[in-house]
Amino acid sequence: MDYEEADFDQFLVQVYPKPEVFNRISKIALRSDFQERPNVLMFGLDSMSRLSWQRKMPRTYKYLQEVLGSVIFEGYNIVGDATTAALIPMLTGKSEVELPEVRKHFVESEYVDSYPLVWNNFASKGYATLYSEDEPSIGVFNLRLNGFLRPPTDHYMRPFWQALWESPVHRDSPRYCTGNVPNHVYLLNYTKEFFVKYANVSKFAFTFGSELTHWDNNPGEYIDADFVEMFEYLHKGGFLDNTFVMVFADHGARYSRVRKTIQGKMEERLPMMSIAMPKQIRENYPLLWRNLQRNADKLVTPFDIHETLINILNLSRKSKVHSFKTIPRGISLLDEVPANRTCSMAHIDMHWCTCLKQLELDVTDTHVQKSVNAFVDFLDRQTRPVRHLCEELRFKSLLHAVLLIPNEKVLMFQKSIDDDNRHGNFSSHINVDHAHFQITIATSPNKGLFETTVQVNMTSGAYTVLESAVSRLDRYGNQPACVQDKYPDLRKYCYCWRLHKTLTVGGKPSSTGEMPVKRWP
Structure with missing residues (x-):
């Protein structure tokens, strides 16, 4: 229907019982x-x-x-x-x-x-x-x-x-x-x-x-x-x-x-x-x-x-x-x-997980800095295949960093010591092979706010960011318009080039624009 030619005062909708539904039901049970x-x-x-x-x-x-x-x-x-x-x-x-x-x-x-x-x-x-x-x-x-x-x-x-x-x-x-x-x-x-x-x-x-x-x-x-x-x-x-x-x-x-x-x-x-x-x-x-x-x-x-x-x-x-x-x-x-x-x-x-304790960390902490670097690299990898559409995000500032600590009882629990599982056997020895650092950073030029949890392998020293553990905290509106239909999974990571024309001259960053800073400053 051509809406421009129609004259609607109000929309109406109703549930119309379907005979085929009753027929299906009648075949299943009395x-x-x-x-x-x-x-x-x-x-x-x-x-x-x-x-x-x-x-x-x-x-x-x-x-x-x-x-x-x-x-x-x-x-x-x-x-x-x-x-x-x-x-x-x-x-x-x-x-x-x-x-x-x-x-x-x-x-x-x-x-x-x-x-x-x-x-x-x-x-x-x-x-x-x-x-x-x-x-x-x-x-x-x-x-x-x-x-x-x-x-x-x-x-x-x-x-x-x-x-x-x-x-x-x-x-x-x-x-x-x-x-x-x-x-x-x-x-x-x-x-x-x-x-x-x-x-x-x-x-x-x-x-x-x-x-x-x-x-x-x-x-x-x-x-x-x-x-x-x-x-x-x-x-x-x-x-x-x-x-x-x-x-x-x-x-x-x-x-x-x-x-x-x-x-x-x-x-x-x-x-x-x-x-x-x-x-x-x-x-x-x-x-x-x-x-x-x-x-x-x-x-x-x-x-x-x-x-x-x-x-x-x-x-x-x-x-x-x-x-x-x-x-x-x-x-x-x-x-x-x-x-x-x-x-x-x-x-x-x-x-x-909300069943955690959080230990506030200083921005100079080595694990925090490496976690930020790992996360900025992660953000870059998300949009690198469509760099012709999405601008590279730049690290702007670290807003918050905490070490996530499970309850000590969880860390120390070994097994139940009764048949009803009401009493636990707890050990004083805690063996933690992974640590989790939750960080919140600001990025530019999209004025973005991201929160993620970085998993650190304490044996190998590897810093891992999982896509399932990334939250975009600000309202990004039409920033990802250029990928909205074809690459909707990139919405929270993409800042379309056309939105940043005012900061570029001849396709390159202007003298007043921010240069890419991928690593911890």
């Missing part, structure tokens, strides 16, 4: 089984820590606790950088590197359809499924990845958001609105209507909102009252009587001034995660309910959420007990998570 299987409603917001949720969305936070009885997980820890590193483990039980190649600029790259997404498990068990997400330009599976060849769920909202975003009505509307309708209302209503239209069958819904909170947490307060209204409607209508409700975030704020503080650093790594178990399941499976409550202050990850979802499909299975030696990467939160679980056991890289 209608009498529908209500025995619990529904799942997952609703996430981008970049919201648990504490940020309390600050910006207090009404929702209170409703989750006091009305729905949600368990809020204070030790929920991310396992990687940005949204995909949070949601891929949650939805597949695997990390991105363990799955088929689906990145945009790789030869023979596949579509995300090849991923073992958990909503397929639910569909195979007789569930109607929904995936809705706003902000199509930064979609979870579309920013860096190839997206889907076919709709991934029975109801998929992306086509609607693409049409809305491209329309002159949206472009001419106040921020966060299309016409007189706040954009988040479409997301909430679509999710709500899915539960209404499929009232008599089991349902799995995954909804994710980015627009309000991705760049700045403060606008999150705009959705607070409407969020509560949606839950009140579903709760009073009985739609949540047999529904697990998971309200969560992918990570905390990754930008803004607060991220440059220790508080901001911790909050990025500790996003919101809550689970409400319906009353009838609490009564029918009291052990599962007790386990869920006990795990509220344990170290848990997105891998555990995936195991929890799989567990929901088989609530009657025997609860698993994990000893210190058999703690898997993912543990259902309906089982009890061991209290002695460490970041290493949970497959959380040192850079993202």
